Amino acid sequence: MWVVVLAHLLLPSAVAGVAAFGAWRCWRLLRYARDPRLLRLTWFYGLFAASLVAYAVWTGQVHAGGATEAFAELHAGDASGEHGDLHARFGGPERINGFLLAHHGLMLASLGVAVRAFGHRRREGTVAAAAGLALLGPFIPVALAVEAALTLYLAVQAILNHRERRTPGALQVAAGFFLFFLGHLSFFLFHDPGVGRNPLGDVFALVGMLLLVQLLPRPSA
Amino acid sequence: MSGHRSSNRLVMDLLGAIKDEGPVGVTRLLTVANLTHARLQELLAMFASDDWVQEVRDDDRGRWTITQRGEHVLADLRRVDRVMQDHGLGI
Numbered sequence: 001m002w003v004v005v006l007a008h009l010l011l012p013s014a015v016a017g018v019a020a021f022g023a024w025r026c027w028r029l030l031r032y033a034r035d036p037r038l039l040r041l042t043w044f045y046g047l048f049a050a051s052l053v054a055y056a057v058w059t060g061q062v063h064a065g066g067a068t069e070a071f072a073e074l075h076a077g078d079a080s081g082e083h084g085d086l087h088a089r090f091g092g093p094e095r096i097n098g099f100l101l102a103h104h105g106l107m108l109a110s111l112g113v114a115v116r117a118f119g120h121r122r123r124e125g126t127v128a129a130a131a132g133l134a135l136l137g138p139f140i141p142v143a144l145a146v147e148a149a150l151t152l153y154l155a156v157q158a159i160l161n162h163r164e165r166r167t168p169g170a171l172q173v174a175a176g177f178f179l180f181f182l183g184h185l186s187f188f189l190f191h192d193p194g195v196g197r198n199p200l201g202d203v204f205a206l207v208g209m210l211l212l213v214q215l216l217p218r219p220s221a
Numbered sequence: 222m223s224g225h226r227s228s229n230r231l232v233m234d235l236l237g238a239i240k241d242e243g244p245v246g247v248t249r250l251l252t253v254a255n256l257t258h259a260r261l262q263e264l265l266a267m268f269a270s271d272d273w274v275q276e277v278r279d280d281d282r283g284r285w286t287i288t289q290r291g292e293h294v295l296a297d298l299r300r301v302d303r304v305m306q307d308h309g310l311g312i
Contacts (some may be wrong), residue, residue: 032294035229037310038301068299119307140262161309169307214306217300 008195009059015209019045022213029219040117044110045213051106058099059196090150094140094193104143111150118157144188155181173210174221179208196217229298231256235264236273236287236295243278244284 023045026038094100158177162170186201231254236255239245247261254261265285268274273291274281287295 029297032298032301033227033229033232035227035301035305037227037305037308038229040310041308157309162306165307167307169304170309173307173309215304217297217304219297 007199007202008063008197009056011199011206012059013056015206016049016056017200018206018209018213019049019052022209022216023049025213025216029217031219037117039131040113042116044114046208047106047110047113051103051110051205054099054102054106055197058095058103061097061099061205062095062194062196070221094138096139100140104140104147107116107147108150111147111154115150117155130204140193141188143193144191145186148184148188151177151181151184171214172215176208176211177213179204179211183208229302231264233295233298233302236268236291236298239274239285239311240287240292240295243286245286246282246284265302 023042026042026045029035030038030042155174155177158170158174162174164170183201183203183205186198186204190198190201192198235250235254242249247258247265248294250265251258251261252303254264256264265274265276268291271290271294272288273294274285274287276285286300
């Protein structure tokens with residue numbers, strides 16, 4: 001069970017770390033000259049990292065109680081449950097608190113900045129309407145659906161750009177955003193109320209984020 | 222995307238011209254950068270204070286050359302521009 005709890009905590013933290021590194025690298029490159037494109041990328045990575053920090057705190061809070069109980073049972077010789085018990089222990093109603101709301105709010109803001117940057121036309125209305133949808137239904141599933149839809153838009157834009165440019169860098173960006181979309185699609189499809197993000201989705205998101213951040217040049221001056 | 226030239230592009234154009242044509246005079250840079258004289262002088266002073274360019278004076282005429290640090294900055298800016306275009310982010 002510890003492995004599963006750690007996967008829920010470590011994988012998002014790793015994605016947050018990579019995104020924070022991306023934001024820092026963009027920030028360093030901005031020293032040379034103010035480039036609005038680079039500034040938007042900085043915001044995208046920064047908000048994304050902040051969103052996952054909030055998520056990691058939420059996971060830590062929610063799972064800490066259950067993990068402590070499981071640890072006590074293990075020492076008491078009552079460790080009959082395996083992975084399935086994770087859902088029995090944590091699953092059930094959504095555990096909505098400030099950190100989970102901050103996670104989804106920051107994630108929607110981050111993806112909104114990206115859609116605004118990568119869209120060829122202004123999309124503020126579309127992004128605001130999509131984010132507003134999250135208020136209409138059950139918040140978490142709708143927020144996950146909106147996040148998946150926004151990442152799909154980013155993936156489609158990146159693939160179209162690759163078809164135009166045909167460079168290895170454009171291919172890497174398209175692959176990164178496509179994996180990113182697969183990750184967010186997994187979060188939506190395999191959403192388990194009260195348990196948190198699907199670790200497989202986090203693996204996709206981590207590889208996607210690594211591909212995107214790896215492309216950012218290292219300042220040499 | 223708008224046709225407005227970003228600060229990044231302006232710096233890249235100026236440093237590129239100084240590298241390719243340097244030592245180069247202000248008159249030539251004015252045609253490359255399409256800026257007012259005052260704005261160009263302001264930018265050159267800023268580049269010089271960051272040690273990206275240096276002024277060489279001959280016969281009371283100021284001419285500009287790029288430094289090694291300036292060449293690194295120009296290479297970085299060009300790489301950033303390429304990466305932005307790979308992201309589908311134009312000018």
